[in-house]
Amino acid sequence: MPTRTRRFTTWRTLATAALAALLAAASLLLTPPRADAAPRRSEPVYSYADAIREAVWVDTGYDGDGDGRADRVAVDVVRPREPAARGRKVPVIMDASPYYSCCGRGNESQKKTYDAAGRVTGMPLFYDNYFVPRGYAFVGVDLAGTNRSDGCVDVGGPSDIRSAKAVVDWLNGRARAYTTRTGAERAKATWTNGRTGMIGKSWDGTIANGVAATGVEGLKTIVPISAISTWYDYYFSQGAPLYDSGPDWLSDYVDSPDARARCAAVQQRLVDGAPRTGDRTPLWTERDYVRAAGRVKASVFLVHGMQDLNVRMQHVGPWWDALGKAGVERKIWLSQTGHVDPFDYRRGDWVETLHRWFDHELLGYDNGIDREPVADVERHPDQWETSRSWPPRGTDAAVLRPAADGVLGLRGGRGTEAFTDDPALGETDWAAGADTPSPEKASFVTGPLTRDLRLAGASRLTVTARSSTPTAHLTAVLADLGPDTIRDYGAAGEGITTLTDRTCWGANTAADSACYRETAARTADVDFTVVSRGWADLGHRGGKDHPLVPGRAYTISLPLAATDHVVPAGHRLALIIAGTDRDLIDPPADRPTVTVDLARTSVRVPFVGGTSAFAKATSAPRVASIAPPPREGVTAPPIAQRIPAA
Structure with missing residues (x-):
C-alpha cells in the first residue's frame, strides 16, 4: 500500500484511549498469542535492492x-x-x-x-x-x-x-x-x-x-x-x-x-x-x-x-x-x-x-x-x-418478444419489421434514436420500469429473417434508455484519465521505480447506455459461411455478451436489431434489406428474479414518453483496435 499521511480524529478523548489501552493489555494477558498461529498476511521483510x-x-x-x-x-x-x-x-x-x-x-x-x-x-x-x-x-x-x-x-x-x-x-x-x-x-x-x-x-x-x-x-x-x-x-x-x-x-x-x-x-x-x-x-x-x-x-x-x-x-x-x-x-x-x-x-x-x-x-x-x-x-x-455468487442466485432467463407496435414484452406479436444495412451507423446511433422509426434498424422498447431490473449474465437472440442479398450481417443490442453518468469508455483512456501525481506500490531501485501516475474516472453524462451487444453473419451455419438465397427465411441464434447492469425504475429497456455495427464488425459484401419475422423472434435475457421480476417491473400501463434532448456524452464507441492493447 502507498504511504500516506494519517489524519487522526479529535473526538476520541484521552479517557477513552486510556480505557482502550487497558482493555487491550488485559486481552493480551488473558489470551496469549499461540506460537503455532497461522500467518494471515505476507509482509515486506526482504530486501528488494538485494534481490x-x-x-x-x-x-x-x-x-x-x-x-x-x-x-x-x-x-x-x-x-x-x-x-x-x-x-x-x-x-x-x-x-x-x-x-x-x-x-x-x-x-x-x-x-x-x-x-x-x-x-x-x-x-x-x-x-x-x-x-x-x-x-x-x-x-x-x-x-x-x-x-x-x-x-x-x-x-x-x-x-x-x-x-x-x-x-x-x-x-x-x-x-x-x-x-x-x-x-x-x-x-x-x-x-x-x-x-x-x-x-x-x-x-x-x-x-x-x-x-x-x-x-x-x-x-x-x-x-x-x-x-x-x-x-x-x-x-x-x-x-x-x-x-x-x-x-x-x-x-x-x-x-x-x-x-x-x-x-x-x-x-x-x-x-x-x-x-x-x-x-x-x-x-x-x-x-x-x-x-x-x-x-x-x-x-x-x-x-x-x-x-x-x-x-x-x-x-x-x-x-x-x-x-x-x-x-x-x-x-x-x-x-x-x-x-x-x-x-x-x-x-x-x-x-x-x-x-x-x-x-x-x-x-x-x-x-x-x-x-x-x-x-x-x-x-x-x-x-x-x-x-455472493455470479450471476446472483435467483437469476433466470425471461423470454422477451418484439411486437409490431415497437413494444418489447412477454407477449410479442405478429408481422414483420425491415431495415436496410447502413455501415456508416452503429449501436450508439441506433440507441439514441430507439424511439424513432428509421430505415437502418428495428427497435423495440418497454414502457418505463416501475422498479429496478437487474440483468446478470449472457442473453441470446433467436431471429428468423430474410435478406434481399446473398450476404447479410446482424447486430443485436440491449440498451438502457434513460439519463445516467457513466465512465466514458468511448474516449481516450476508455474510462480513465491519467494524472500527474504518483503513488508508490512497493520498493524502488534506481532502475526500477514502484511509483506510478495516479488516475481518475473519466465520466460522461448520457441519455442511454448500451448494455450488451452481439453480432452474426446470417449465412453462418454449421461453422461455415453459406451464401444466402434472397427472400428465403433463415433462423439463427445470436449470443449477446454477458453483463451485469441495473436498469433503474423510470428507465426503459430496448432491443435493437440492425446490420453492420460501425467499427465493431466489418460490413458484408452487399447492402441488404433484412426483414425480421416478429412471431419467430425472441430474446432470452437473464434477470435477477427471472420472468417474474420483468413482469413486475413492467406492470404499469405503458405511457407514451418524449425522448429527452440529447446531452453531451458517449456518442460513439472507440474505433476497434487491431491488437489486445497493453
Missing part, C-alpha cells in the same frame, strides 16, 4: 520455427535473496507476454531493461516491487518469437502456450533450462517450491487462460485481466468478421526482428487457417480454451471491463460458465471501463485484493478471501457492489 536477478532460457521441447532444434524462451527472474540463503523455497508470480520489448506493459508502456551482463534491471509493472519483498519470486517470460526468445509467435497456438507452460514445468523440475540462449550450462529452479500464479492483461492474460487449460501441475491460480478465452471470438462473431485483419497481422506486429526473418512458414499457416469467410477451422479449435476448461486445476480470478470493445465481454460468459461446470474456484471483478487494468481504476483495493488472493492461493494463508463475495461489479463510476 537476485537472473536470466535463464527454458527448453520448450517444441520447434516452432523449424530450424531443427527445440526453441528456448527467455525467462527473467527477480527473487528475494534471503530465503534462498536460509534454504527456504518461494512461490512464483509469472507474467508471460509478447509485449516486453515491442510495445510495453501497463498505462505507462514500460519495457524490460537490462544491465551489461543481460540481467533484468527494470521489470514492467509493480508486481516485482511489491511481491518480491513479501517472499515471492517474479518471473517475466518472453513468449516464443519475441524479445530474447527463439521460435515464432503463433497467436494463442501451440508455440505461445508451450513457451509459457514449459516455464511452469521448469519451476516444478520437469523441464530443462540453460544459463544462455545457446549454451549447455544447466540452470535449475531449486529456489522455488513450484507453486505458480500467472497474471496478465490482454494477450498476457490470454496466455494464462491457455496454460491453465492444459492442466499443468504446479499452476495454482491465474488472474486473467481483459483476456481472450477463444481466439475465434476475437476475430469473428458467429461468422461476422472483425478488425479487417487476421492473426498473421498480429503475429507480425509482436515478432522480434529475428523471428520475422525465419517465421514465414508460421505466418502462412496463420493466413491459411484463418480465412476471412469466418469458417471454423482446426486453427481455431486448438485456440479454444473454453472447450478445455475441464482440464483447469488452477483457481481463476477473472477481471474484465464490461465496455471493453477490444477483448469483448463475449470472452467472459462462456469461459466463466465452463469453469463453473468444471468446479473451478472462481472470483470476478467487472468494471464499467473499456480495455483497462484494475490498477488504473481501483488501485488501492486492487493491490490489497491481489495481495490477499496470492497469499491464499500460493502461500496457503487462511485470510478468508475464499469466503468473501465472489463478484465485485462497478455499478456507477467508482461505486462497487458485491454479490
Whole structure:
C-alpha cells in the first residue's frame, strides 16, 4: 500500500484511549498469542535492492520455427535473496507476454531493461516491487518469437502456450533450462517450491487462460485481466468478421526482428487457417480454451471491463460458465471501463485484493478471501457492489418478444419489421434514436420500469429473417434508455484519465521505480447506455459461411455478451436489431434489406428474479414518453483496435 499521511480524529478523548489501552493489555494477558498461529498476511521483510536477478532460457521441447532444434524462451527472474540463503523455497508470480520489448506493459508502456551482463534491471509493472519483498519470486517470460526468445509467435497456438507452460514445468523440475540462449550450462529452479500464479492483461492474460487449460501441475491460480478465452471470438462473431485483419497481422506486429526473418512458414499457416469467410477451422479449435476448461486445476480470478470493445465481454460468459461446470474456484471483478487494468481504476483495493488472493492461493494463508463475495461489479463510476455468487442466485432467463407496435414484452406479436444495412451507423446511433422509426434498424422498447431490473449474465437472440442479398450481417443490442453518468469508455483512456501525481506500490531501485501516475474516472453524462451487444453473419451455419438465397427465411441464434447492469425504475429497456455495427464488425459484401419475422423472434435475457421480476417491473400501463434532448456524452464507441492493447 502507498504511504500516506494519517489524519487522526479529535473526538476520541484521552479517557477513552486510556480505557482502550487497558482493555487491550488485559486481552493480551488473558489470551496469549499461540506460537503455532497461522500467518494471515505476507509482509515486506526482504530486501528488494538485494534481490537476485537472473536470466535463464527454458527448453520448450517444441520447434516452432523449424530450424531443427527445440526453441528456448527467455525467462527473467527477480527473487528475494534471503530465503534462498536460509534454504527456504518461494512461490512464483509469472507474467508471460509478447509485449516486453515491442510495445510495453501497463498505462505507462514500460519495457524490460537490462544491465551489461543481460540481467533484468527494470521489470514492467509493480508486481516485482511489491511481491518480491513479501517472499515471492517474479518471473517475466518472453513468449516464443519475441524479445530474447527463439521460435515464432503463433497467436494463442501451440508455440505461445508451450513457451509459457514449459516455464511452469521448469519451476516444478520437469523441464530443462540453460544459463544462455545457446549454451549447455544447466540452470535449475531449486529456489522455488513450484507453486505458480500467472497474471496478465490482454494477450498476457490470454496466455494464462491457455496454460491453465492444459492442466499443468504446479499452476495454482491465474488472474486473467481483459483476456481472450477463444481466439475465434476475437476475430469473428458467429461468422461476422472483425478488425479487417487476421492473426498473421498480429503475429507480425509482436515478432522480434529475428523471428520475422525465419517465421514465414508460421505466418502462412496463420493466413491459411484463418480465412476471412469466418469458417471454423482446426486453427481455431486448438485456440479454444473454453472447450478445455475441464482440464483447469488452477483457481481463476477473472477481471474484465464490461465496455471493453477490444477483448469483448463475449470472452467472459462462456469461459466463466465452463469453469463453473468444471468446479473451478472462481472470483470476478467487472468494471464499467473499456480495455483497462484494475490498477488504473481501483488501485488501492486492487493491490490489497491481489495481495490477499496470492497469499491464499500460493502461500496457503487462511485470510478468508475464499469466503468473501465472489463478484465485485462497478455499478456507477467508482461505486462497487458485491454479490455472493455470479450471476446472483435467483437469476433466470425471461423470454422477451418484439411486437409490431415497437413494444418489447412477454407477449410479442405478429408481422414483420425491415431495415436496410447502413455501415456508416452503429449501436450508439441506433440507441439514441430507439424511439424513432428509421430505415437502418428495428427497435423495440418497454414502457418505463416501475422498479429496478437487474440483468446478470449472457442473453441470446433467436431471429428468423430474410435478406434481399446473398450476404447479410446482424447486430443485436440491449440498451438502457434513460439519463445516467457513466465512465466514458468511448474516449481516450476508455474510462480513465491519467494524472500527474504518483503513488508508490512497493520498493524502488534506481532502475526500477514502484511509483506510478495516479488516475481518475473519466465520466460522461448520457441519455442511454448500451448494455450488451452481439453480432452474426446470417449465412453462418454449421461453422461455415453459406451464401444466402434472397427472400428465403433463415433462423439463427445470436449470443449477446454477458453483463451485469441495473436498469433503474423510470428507465426503459430496448432491443435493437440492425446490420453492420460501425467499427465493431466489418460490413458484408452487399447492402441488404433484412426483414425480421416478429412471431419467430425472441430474446432470452437473464434477470435477477427471472420472468417474474420483468413482469413486475413492467406492470404499469405503458405511457407514451418524449425522448429527452440529447446531452453531451458517449456518442460513439472507440474505433476497434487491431491488437489486445497493453
